[in-house]
Amino acid sequence: xxxxxxxxxxxxxxxxxxxxxxxxxxxxxxxxxxxxxxxxxxxxxxxxxxxxxxxxxxxxxxxxxxxxxxxxxxxxxxxxxxxxxxxxxxxxxxxxxxxxxxxxxxxxxxxxxxxxxxxxxxxxxxxxxxxxxxxxxxxxxxxxxxxxxxxxxxxxxxxxxxxxxxxxxxxxxxxxxxxxxxxxxxxxxxxxxxxxxxxxxxxxxxxxxxxxxxxxxxxxxxxxxxxxxxxxxxxxxxxxxxxxxxxxxxxxxxxxxxxxxxxxxxxxxxxxxxxxxxxxxxxxxxxxxxxxxx
Numbered sequence: 001x002x003x004x005x006x007x008x009x010x011x012x013x014x015x016x017x018x019x020x021x022x023x024x025x026x027x028x029x030x031x032x033x034x035x036x037x038x039x040x041x042x043x044x045x046x047x048x049x050x051x052x053x054x055x056x057x058x059x060x061x062x063x064x065x066x067x068x069x070x071x072x073x074x075x076x077x078x079x080x081x082x083x084x085x086x087x088x089x090x091x092x093x094x095x096x097x098x099x100x101x102x103x104x105x106x107x108x109x110x111x112x113x114x115x116x117x118x119x120x121x122x123x124x125x126x127x128x129x130x131x132x133x134x135x136x137x138x139x140x141x142x143x144x145x146x147x148x149x150x151x152x153x154x155x156x157x158x159x160x161x162x163x164x165x166x167x168x169x170x171x172x173x174x175x176x177x178x179x180x181x182x183x184x185x186x187x188x189x190x191x192x193x194x195x196x197x198x199x200x201x202x203x204x205x206x207x208x209x210x211x212x213x214x215x216x217x218x219x220x221x222x223x224x225x226x227x228x229x230x231x232x233x234x235x236x237x238x239x240x241x242x243x244x245x246x247x248x249x250x251x252x253x254x255x256x257x258x259x260x261x262x263x264x265x266x267x268x269x270x271x272x273x274x275x276x277x278x279x280x281x282x283x284x285x286x287x288x289x290x291x292x293x294x
Contacts, residue, residue: 004066005058005089007082013065014058014086015042017049018095025100025125025289026054026090030083032107032133033182033240034074034173034206036064039195040269044104044278051282052291054096058086070168072203074210076112076217083116091123099123100289104281106130107241107265111219114249117230118222126288127226128281130233131241131265134220138245143184150180155211168207182206182214185239191266220249229255229288233268233277240265257284 001018004011015037018024027048029041037057045055060079061068068078083103091098101123105113110132117127133139140148151171158169174192175181183192196202223230232250234243243260250256259280263273 003056005085007061007085010061010067012058012061012067012082012086014056015045016093016095017045017055017057019049019052019054019291021052021291023097024052024054024095024291025102025285026056026093026096026098027102027104027285028083028086028090029055029057029104030060030079030086030109030112032105032109034063034072034204035107035192035195036202038064038197038200039202041106043269043274044281047278047282048285051285053102053285053289054093056086056090056093058082070207072170072205072207073168074206074213076210076213079112080115083112084119084121087116087121087124100125102126102128102285102289104128104130105132108133110241111217114226114230115219115222117228118219118225120225120227124228126228126285127230128233128284129230130277130281131235131238131268132219132232132246133241134218134249135245136214136217138242139240140215142239142242144178146178147175147181147184151182151208151211154180154208158208159212162209168209170205171208173204173206182211183240185265187239187264187266191264194266195269220245223249223256224252224254226253227255229257229284231281231284232256232258233280234258234260235263235265235268236260237263238265
């Protein structure tokens with residue numbers, strides 16, 4: 001079911017998945033860096049719905065079916081506001097138990113889940129952060145220096161252009177090694193684009209200015225303030241969100257649980273890696289947010 005909810009003066013588009021059981025907990029879900037909900041999130045939502053959980057899967061403003069101009073503007077501040085609005089909207093849905101909300105995010109969205117959980121919104125009872133982005137400096141250091149320099153130059157050009165009233169200067173979200181993109185690891189471009197369904201009009205582009213925001217964004221630093229049970233699904237071969245810093249941040253979460261996988265950042269959306277990670281997530285949900293309220 002397609003729905004939408006307001007954020008400031010704009011609308012975020014979302015898909016609501018409902019299980020057959022009544023009054024289910026609801027999982028609020030969103031994707032990662034520049035990605036949209038059609039890029040593999042349906043498989044997770046369908047599996048969760050089959051286990052008895054409602055799912056609200058949304059697109060960030062400026063991306064996908066959501067409003068917001070200019071297009072492809074990636075702002076962590078705005079996306080965190082989208083998360084806050086999505087959780088507040090989920091709590092109002094008559095088909096779900098609005099007092100039992102779970103936040104689920106992957107990659108950059110996994111970082112947003114940690115930041116959101118640390119802010120302790122009403123109704124949030126658990127969180128799942130899949131291959132989460134936890135530290136902008138760590139992710140920048142994982143890039144080849146040539147790509148870092150190119151992306152920084154592009155970001156400066158975009159910022160200056162913005163001051164002069166020009167349209168955003170766009171770069172690729174995922175590009176080839178040593179290219180000008182936010183992600184340039186060898187598995188980034190093929191892994192990212194493999195998530196785009198055939199016939200989609202998705203564009204692999206973002207406004208370059210976000211490079212400076214990413215460097216300053218360190219959502220892992222707030223894990224010590226997260227009060228709810230939190231599952232960290234960590235890819236050991238993660239080329240985008242290095243596992244080392246993530247595991248150190250996860251150790252600070254008072255009610256954190258860690259599951260590690262011998263996979264890369266983009267592998268866990270399909271095939272056996274997907275089956276492993278989604279099974280662990282359903283197990284986590286059943287233990288901490290059982291479908292039948294206590």
